[in-house]
Amino acid sequence: MITQDKKILIAKDDNKEVYLLSNMANRHGLITGATGTGKTVTLQTMAESFSQLGVPVFLSDVxxxxxxxxxxxxxxxxxAERIEKLQLRDLGYESRGFPVAFFDVYGEKGHPLRTTISSMGPLLLSRILNLNEVQSGLMHIVFRVADDNGMLLLDLKDLKAMLKHVSDEKTKYQEHYGNISSASVGAIQRGLLRLEDEGGDLFFGEPELNIEDLMQSDENGYGQINILESEKLINNPKIYSTVLLWLLSELYEKLPERGDKEKPLMVFFFDEAHLLFNDVEPSLLQKICQVVRLIRSKGVGVYFISQNPSDIPDEVLGQLGNKIQHALRAFTPKDQKSLKAAADSFRANPEFSTEKAIGELAVGEALVSFLDEKGTPQIVERSFIVPPQSQVGPIDDAQRKNLIRTSLLAGIYDTAVDRESAYEILTQKALADREEAQRAIEEKERQKQLVIQERQRIQEERLRMAQERHQAAMQRQSERASRSNPTVVDQIIRSTGRTITSSIGSSIGRTIVRGVLGSIFGSK
Incomplete structure (x- = not known):
């Protein structure tokens, strides 16, 4: 970095140097140009310049x-030719490396970059999943139910479990939260499956990135340059753009107000910015505009990088005060219209035609306009971007692994943590419900068996009593039969008895008669 009175040298031609004022660097900026015209080198030059100024940087390496x-x-x-041509060594140019921290959503080429489902929020998740208005509304319901019931949403399995819970209990929740459509539930579940296949299961979880870990400096006072490895991530444009938007939102939410200072607190480069605004819904665009407008008061400068200024909505483009325009090619009427619009966005320089110059710029050459001390855009200058002091091009895998291993962040994010959250709570609840249901089934079966046993006991008791009554009746019948129908023996005994009794009776009778009469007649 070459500085002079808190000015950063960004570009130079044979006669003039173009500086970015450090106290205007948080007024945001734009780097545009066709593929192969030098945007990446410009980004590298600016990133290391801010680092040398002591300002941490975040950028994506697509x-x-x-x-x-x-x-x-x-x-x-x-x-080397440009260094000599611009006489940069006389201005203090020297080769050097800068403190770097590598991050990777997939955890392959950097420290794992994670956030939680709760931190991402329903709005950004709806964007990732490409949900319509109704489905997005259901996503808000799921988050609200989780919040109201004290259940953390940390990773994808938490969200899937919560979605199933809300669907299963929709009768319970619909009255208070609104309609819960089975079709919307299915659409979100399919979206979550795709997101998981694209690496969402790696991105969502803990430990979550601490924004303060991006804002460190080394022993020389150089700001840390945080590089998000995005070669693989860019293949999933919605996830890529939403990850960067989430980071920007986190900075906005967590950093305190600080107003305009001599230099930014942090600078954020948003490469392939057109992906952020493709098919963006109005509610999200409004949020983006709000973040861009207000985050400058928290000391964060945001620089969008894309091929054409027309890739950026006017609501955002109007807030970008520092502009670097590399060459554009106009082969079609649409290209010509875009080129003219890009030229018109600059404050004209009477020494050349801005529109013509955009089509003539060489690789590494650019039209540059930064804000002056009053915050007014300066007239556009045609200059060559100062080459980086660090290596242009990638390092090898061994160097990268060594830098990751010796990083200040080594060991902080490398191991995933899975603490109790919605999935665990709902799983335990489901297990308890199943156990309770099983106990209820078992108790019902037990009661059923008791009823059966009681019925059997009653039937057996009734049978026993019936048998006893039957036996008693038979006994009585037998006794009656015995009295009314004597046996042969009984009849013989009875007949013999009567004969004997009769004989005895008659003899005795006669004896008595004779005795009485005899005594009467004898007395005579």
Whole structure:
């Protein structure tokens, strides 16, 4: 970095140097140009310039070219020619590397970058999942139910479990939260499955990135350059753009107000910015505009990088005060219209035609306009971007692994943590419900068996009593039969008895008669 009275040298031609004022760097900026015109090198130059000023930087490496910022350059070819042509060594140019921290959503080429489902929020998640208005509304319901019931949403399995819970209990929740459509539930579940296949299960979880870990400095006072490895991530544009938007939102939410200072607190480069605004819904665009407008008061400068200024909505473009325009090619009427619009966005320089110059710029050459001390855009200048002091091009895998291993963040994010959250709570609840249901089934079966046993006991008791009554009746019948129908023996005994009794009776009778009469007649 070459500075002079808190000015950062960004570009130079034979006669003039173009500086970015450090106290205006939080007024945001734009780097545009066709593919291959030098945007990545410009980004690298600006990132290391802010680092040398003591300002931490965050940027995404979509081509895999920016890891070289960690080691010093060995200028050769056109880079060496430009250094000599612009006489940069006389201004203090020297080769050097800068403090770098590598991050990777997939955890392959950097420290794992994670956030929680709760931190991402329903709005950004709806964007990732490409949900319509109704489905997005259901996503808000799921988050609200989780909040009201004290259940953390940390990773994808938490969200899937919560979605199933809300669907299963929709009768319970619909009255208070609104309609819960089975079709919307299915659409979100399919979206979550795709997101998981694209690496969402790695991105969502803990430990969550601490924004303060992006804002460190080394022993020389150089700001840390945080590089998000995005070669693989860019293949999923919605996830890529939403990850960067989430980071920007986190900075906005967590940093305190600080007003305009001599230099930014942090600078954020948003490469392939057009992906952020493709098919963006009005509610999200409004949020983006709000973040861009207000985050400057928290000391954060945001620089969008894209091919054409028309890739950026007017609501955002109007807030970007510092502009670097590389060459554009106009082969069609639409291209010509875009080129003219890009030229019209600059404050004209009477020495050349801005529109014509945009089509003539060489690789590494740009039209540059920064804000002056009063915050007014300066007239556009045509200059060459100062080459980086670090290596242009990637480092090898061994160098990268060594830098990751010796990083200040080594060991902080490498191991995932899975603490109790919605999934665990709902799983335990489901298990308890199943156990309770099983106990209820078992108790019902037990009661059923008791009823059966009681019925059997009653039936057996009734049978016993019936048998006893039957036996008693038979006994009585037998006794009656015995009295009314004597047996042969009984009849013989009875007949013999009567004969004997009769004989005895008659003899005795006669004896008595004779005795009485005899005594009467005898007395005579």
């Amino acid at each position: 081509k895999g070219d920016l890891s070289g910022i960690a080691v010093k350059s060995s200028p050769s070819g056109k880079i």
